[in-house]
Structures are given as structure tokens and as C-alpha cells.
Amino acid sequence: MLTFVIRRLLLAIPTLLLISLVIFLLVDLAPGSPMSEIPRTVPPEVRERMMQAMGANEPVVVRYLLWLRQFFLIEPAYVIDGWLGTNLAGNAQRVLSWQSRTPVFDIIGQRLPQTMMVIGTAYVVGILIALPIGIYSAYRQYSWFDQLGTFVAMVGSSVPTFFTGVLLIIVFSVNLGWFPSIYDTTLEVTDWASFKKQVMQMALPVTVLALHNATEISRYMRSSMLENLGQDYVRTARAKGMGERVVVLKHVLRNSLIPVVTVIALGIPTIFGGAIIAEQVFKVNGLGTALIGAINASDLPTVQTLTFIFAVLIVFFNLVADILYGILDPRIRYD
Numbered sequence: 001m002l003t004f005v006i007r008r009l010l011l012a013i014p015t016l017l018l019i020s021l022v023i024f025l026l027v028d029l030a031p032g033s034p035m036s037e038i039p040r041t042v043p044p045e046v047r048e049r050m051m052q053a054m055g056a057n058e059p060v061v062v063r064y065l066l067w068l069r070q071f072f073l074i075e076p077a078y079v080i081d082g083w084l085g086t087n088l089a090g091n092a093q094r095v096l097s098w099q100s101r102t103p104v105f106d107i108i109g110q111r112l113p114q115t116m117m118v119i120g121t122a123y124v125v126g127i128l129i130a131l132p133i134g135i136y137s138a139y140r141q142y143s144w145f146d147q148l149g150t151f152v153a154m155v156g157s158s159v160p161t162f163f164t165g166v167l168l169i170i171v172f173s174v175n176l177g178w179f180p181s182i183y184d185t186t187l188e189v190t191d192w193a194s195f196k197k198q199v200m201q202m203a204l205p206v207t208v209l210a211l212h213n214a215t216e217i218s219r220y221m222r223s224s225m226l227e228n229l230g231q232d233y234v235r236t237a238r239a240k241g242m243g244e245r246v247v248v249l250k251h252v253l254r255n256s257l258i259p260v261v262t263v264i265a266l267g268i269p270t271i272f273g274g275a276i277i278a279e280q281v282f283k284v285n286g287l288g289t290a291l292i293g294a295i296n297a298s299d300l301p302t303v304q305t306l307t308f309i310f311a312v313l314i315v316f317f318n319l320v321a322d323i324l325y326g327i328l329d330p331r332i333r334y335d
Contacts, residue, residue, distance in 0.1 A: 028304075078094065098298070099302065111286050112286075112287065118279075122205065122210040129214040161277055165208045169181045173204070208281075224260055237251055262321050
């Protein structure tokens with residue numbers, strides 16, 4: 001297993017370098033300029049000095065190599081300095097946002113807790129809902145529960161989250177007044193009252209995203225369970241007198257989780273990247289909102305850094321999924 005992990009990590013290096021180059025060039029060549037928000041009355045020499053201060057007038061190769069060095073060397077050095085009190089980074093220049101002139105990783109550190117609080121909770125809740133529904137729907141195939149689950153999954157996967165979010169806001173916030181429609185990012189949980197407010201403002205966005213995630217995962221779980229329930233080893237286990245609970249939960253479930261693990265693992269990066277719409281609807285001040293703001297302001301370093309982080313997460317969780325295969329199925333050996 002260790003040899004496989006090392007081999008995959010070494011393979012990930014050229015993969016990530018190629019991805020970083022593609023992302024950097026696509027974002028850099030896209031229409032828009034960091035000077036687009038500056039009034040036209042500003043003299044050209046002043047605009048030129050502003051471009052120089054941001055480093056936007058350097059050749060694209062120079063900016064790419066500098067950004068790559070900052071991302072992989074300087075920013076990790078700053079993190080280590082913050083943890084251990086060392087001075088590895090010195091005064092090296094960090095990846096700076098053109099919009100706010102603050103380090104992009106500081107912006108990510110400020111926005112990440114909001115995203116993890118809402119979107120991460122929704123993903124965990126969606127998994128906890130989807131797995132039991134998928135298991136029971138497969139075990140009771142064509143029952144009323146299975147038919148209802150299929151219908152709900154079809155509707156949930158067809159209706160976009162922005163429509164569901166607006167619908168819940170109209171029903172539960174505007175008409176009933178049960179939950180707030182806007183997420184208060186300044187709220188600090190210090191007592192029971194503030195904790196209750198936090199739960200109330202998380203209810204609608206978590207519900208929307210959890211149901212959307214649960215519909216997809218439950219269908220994969222059901223399909224995988226149905227495939228394994230008809231296998232010979234299941235009939236053999238039942239013929240030996242094993243209880244139905246042991247057969248389903250110990251033997252069938254473990255084998256059925258192998259393809260579902262891929263869906264769950266590769267869905268984790270959507271916590272950071274796929275929550276853009278939900279954060280816009282409920283005004284959650286997370287990474288998705290930061291990305292949209294950076295795109296609107298042509299803040300290229302922020303867009304490039306956030307997009308590349310999403311790509312790194314996808315590559316990393318692909319590796320996590322492969323490792324989990326070997327844990328779930330003893331027949332899989334990588335060494």
C-alpha cells in the first residue's frame with residue numbers, strides 16, 4: 001500500500017503542474033482587466049504604475065513561475081512559521097489579491113470556516129440520509145418505500161439548488177417566518193441562544209444541499225446493493241443459516257460501498273467548489289462567494305489560487321478513494 005501511495009503522489013506532481021498551467025493560462029487570457037473598475041479619468045501613467053505595483057504588466061511566463069513558487073513554497077513556509085514560530089518564509093512576497101491587496105490564503109482562512117460549517121455539515125447530513133435509504137430501497141425493491149425514494153431522487157436531482165433554495169426561502173422565511181433567509185456570518189456562538197440562532201440560520205442551506213447530495217448518493221447505493229444482493233456468495237451465506245441482518249450489513253454492504261466510496265470521495269471537493277450557488281442564494285460569506293467576487297473584479301490571483309485548490313482536492317480525494325478500495329475489499333492489493 002505504501003508503495004502505491006508514493007507512486008500515486010509522484011504521478012500527481014506532473015498532473016498538478018499541467019493543471020496549474022492550464023488554469024493559469026485560461027484565467028489570464030480571459031476577458032477583463034484589473035483596471036476595468038478604475039475610472040477612465042485616471043491618467044495613463046498612474047494606471048501604468050498601478051499595473052506595475054500589482055505585477056500585472058510582467059510577461060505571463062514570469063507571473064506563472066512566480067505564482068507557482070508562491071503557492072508551493074512561500075505559502076507553506078508561512079503556515080509552518082505560524083505553527084512553529086520559525087522564520088522560513090522571511091519577507092518573501094505572498095500571493096496577493098489584486099482586489100484587496102491582502103494575501104489570498106488569508107482570505108481563504110477567513111472564509112473557510114463558513115464554508116465548512118454550512119456546506120460540510122450539509123454533505124455529512126446528505127451521506128447519513130442517503131446510505132440507509134439506498135440500502136433499504138434495494139432490500140425492499142419495488143416496495144412503496146423504494147418507489148417513493150426513486151421519485152424523490154428523480155425530483156431532487158432534476159431541480160437545481162438555486163430553485164430549491166429560493167422556494168424554501170419563500171415558504172419558510174417569507175410566508176411562515178420560521179427561519180432567516182440571510183446567513184449572518186458575524187454571529188459568534190457563545191451561549192445557548194447564539195447556538196440556537198446558528199442552527200436556525202443553517203437549517204435552510206443545509207437542507208437544500210443535503211437533499212441534493214442525498215439523492216445522488218442514495219441512487220448509487222441502491223444500484224450497488226441490488227447488484228450484490230443477487231450474487232452467489234449471498235445465496236451461499238443464506239444457505240449456511242446466517243441471519244438476514246448479517247448477510248446484508250456485513251457481507252453485501254461492504255462490497256456495495258466500493259463504488260459508492262468513489263462518489264462520496266470525489267464529491268468532497270464540491271464542498272468548496274460546488275457551493276457557489278447556495279452561498280449566493282443564502283448570502284453565506286464562504287469560498288464560493290469569494291470566487292464570484294474575484295471573478296467580477298478580475299482578481300486573477302484569487303481566481304487562479306481558488307480554482308487550483310479545488311483541482312488539488314480532486315486529485316487528493318481520488319487517491320483517498322483508491323486507498324479505501326483496499327480497506328473495503330481485501331481482494332484488492334496494490335503492492
